[in-house]
Amino acid sequence: MSRGVYGRVFSRWAVIVWLLLTLLPAVPFMSKFYLLLAFDALLFGTIAMSLDLLMGYTGLVSFGHAAFFGLGAYASAVLLERGIVSLWACLLFAILVVGLYALVVSFFATARRGIYFALLTLIFAEVVYTFFRYTQTFGGSDGIQGVAAPRLIGDFAIDTPLRNYYLVLVYLGLAYLACRVLVTSHFGRVLVAIRENEDRARFLGYDVQRYKMAICMISALLTGLGGALYPGRSAFATPDLMLWTVSGEFIIMVMIGGLGTLAGPVVGGAFFVLLQEKVSSYVDWYFIVIGLVLIFIVLFMPRGLLGLRELLGGRRWRTTA
Amino acid sequence: MDYLVAVLLPQLLHGLVFGAALGLLALGLTVIFGLLGVMNFAHGELYMLGAYAGIAVIGVTHSFWAALLVGPLAVGAIGALTEVTTLRPLYRREPLYGLILTFGLALVFREGARQIWGGDMRRIMPPFAGSTPLLGMTYPNYRLFLLAASSAILLAIWLFFTRTRAGILVRAAVQDAEMLDGLGVNVPRVFTLTFAGSAALAALAGLLLAPIFTVYPQMGVEMILLAFIVVILGGMGSMGGSVIAAFVIGLAQSLLTLWMNPQRVAIAIFAIMIVILIVRPRGFFGREGVLE
Numbered sequence: 001m002s003r004g005v006y007g008r009v010f011s012r013w014a015v016i017v018w019l020l021l022t023l024l025p026a027v028p029f030m031s032k033f034y035l036l037l038a039f040d041a042l043l044f045g046t047i048a049m050s051l052d053l054l055m056g057y058t059g060l061v062s063f064g065h066a067a068f069f070g071l072g073a074y075a076s077a078v079l080l081e082r083g084i085v086s087l088w089a090c091l092l093f094a095i096l097v098v099g100l101y102a103l104v105v106s107f108f109a110t111a112r113r114g115i116y117f118a119l120l121t122l123i124f125a126e127v128v129y130t131f132f133r134y135t136q137t138f139g140g141s142d143g144i145q146g147v148a149a150p151r152l153i154g155d156f157a158i159d160t161p162l163r164n165y166y167l168v169l170v171y172l173g174l175a176y177l178a179c180r181v182l183v184t185s186h187f188g189r190v191l192v193a194i195r196e197n198e199d200r201a202r203f204l205g206y207d208v209q210r211y212k213m214a215i216c217m218i219s220a221l222l223t224g225l226g227g228a229l230y231p232g233r234s235a236f237a238t239p240d241l242m243l244w245t246v247s248g249e250f251i252i253m254v255m256i257g258g259l260g261t262l263a264g265p266v267v268g269g270a271f272f273v274l275l276q277e278k279v280s281s282y283v284d285w286y287f288i289v290i291g292l293v294l295i296f297i298v299l300f301m302p303r304g305l306l307g308l309r310e311l312l313g314g315r316r317w318r319t320t321a
Numbered sequence: 322m323d324y325l326v327a328v329l330l331p332q333l334l335h336g337l338v339f340g341a342a343l344g345l346l347a348l349g350l351t352v353i354f355g356l357l358g359v360m361n362f363a364h365g366e367l368y369m370l371g372a373y374a375g376i377a378v379i380g381v382t383h384s385f386w387a388a389l390l391v392g393p394l395a396v397g398a399i400g401a402l403t404e405v406t407t408l409r410p411l412y413r414r415e416p417l418y419g420l421i422l423t424f425g426l427a428l429v430f431r432e433g434a435r436q437i438w439g440g441d442m443r444r445i446m447p448p449f450a451g452s453t454p455l456l457g458m459t460y461p462n463y464r465l466f467l468l469a470a471s472s473a474i475l476l477a478i479w480l481f482f483t484r485t486r487a488g489i490l491v492r493a494a495v496q497d498a499e500m501l502d503g504l505g506v507n508v509p510r511v512f513t514l515t516f517a518g519s520a521a522l523a524a525l526a527g528l529l530l531a532p533i534f535t536v537y538p539q540m541g542v543e544m545i546l547l548a549f550i551v552v553i554l555g556g557m558g559s560m561g562g563s564v565i566a567a568f569v570i571g572l573a574q575s576l577l578t579l580w581m582n583p584q585r586v587a588i589a590i591f592a593i594m595i596v597i598l599i600v601r602p603r604g605f606f607g608r609e610g611v612l613e
Binding site: 061108111112115116118119120122123124126127130131133134244245248251252255285286287288290291292293294295298299302 | 360362407410411414416417418420421422424425426427428429431432433435436542546549550553557584587588591592594595598599
């Protein structure tokens, strides 16, 4: 680790890619439609990255991340609907709501290992889904529609695709920074130790459950923040955002990108969003294509898209911190 | 007394009927879970394909009974083909990959069904109408048949697993596939046939339930969640536990609807599930250390 703290946390490539992304709206033919597509790609990429903290680094598969995402979206939409249009208020409220829910989920789920963790997160998420799906206060199955755009400061509303794009880019940058700091820290090393051998980590004196709870909360909050940005772009929050199949899609994004790489799931999420968009504009059976892509990746590229680098002769991607 | 006969008894029977069919679905899931260590996400789609295969066969032959025979066989064949081509290469990999793979398979099957048969709701007519007087009330004949048929199949499966060499081989593979391989058994063939059998069972459940439910491409998504709950409740990998849990969930669901609206029932069942996972994480009959 001779590269110092800066080199340890940031790869030069990440900074370059992020800077290039800030120039994306300047590309000719960048219509509003493509900017919103880029918004989705980066938003879901970032969410996949925060799920990677659990899946790739700690070895916990959460099948309930859609609930964190959806709760964040609802928290923000509820405020916007009631005329509280400050972005900061929306984000704070999302942190509060998602945080409280994640506290309960992670407390119970991290007490169990393996498949039981996955199923507990899944069932908790289904409770949240069913609640919003049938509660008329929150619009039932229609959700909350047509909310106002959030304001950054004063009257500066984030109401154009361009402003939304830069907002999500900031979110991606900060989340990536947070994740990198996390996984390169001592805390991150303990998580990897838990993934590799939970019992041994416990024998070394680490309070394993507390570590798992902490990373669960962090991952949930990052996902919830992403959810809070969503109504600003779409003007709605619906229960379908937290369907368990959405959680499955998040997992797919991580797998496509490559487990335990952080950058990989961002690529995977963006790839998934773009694939869905591209294929669905040509054929209406795009789920078949997505399913086949998924099967192909599992069978032939289990290390994800970033695993391709090895085939292409690149340096071996560091799969752990 | 009127309340008992007019309200409680039919609801109790509904619960048993649903529980028996759910048992068929969960049993296949549990066996695959024991073999591959994977929650088969495509199981709900095999259930859905069973109902559609039934519709296709009925369209040609106009016979529910022919469908009941051909449908599950066809889906079983699809299952075998799927297992050989996609799941077999994953045996030695982490279970996570199998999970993702079955998720992909589920997408393909669901969308495939929508492309072939369209997205709208369909119905299968029950093969016989009418109802039978029973304990002071009348109960639809088809539901009685459903209960009898599902119970008979469950019994047959139990006999298969306890009395036949093939059944014992499958149970041995669930216990320790490597050891079985060492003893000279063709384990991949056991896996393929078991997967086909589990697919056929799911299809059978889908077809049997189709006359009382509706048939649409998404029908598996909701059922599979309930089947997961049944499998956990019964204890991962415990077949008897799954069947008992299926009846418990079936009864709980239909009895709770007497006092709550369906949404609350769904939440109540999830809540029961969460409490059980916390207090007794291995379910009714789960053994320690299975896939943790």
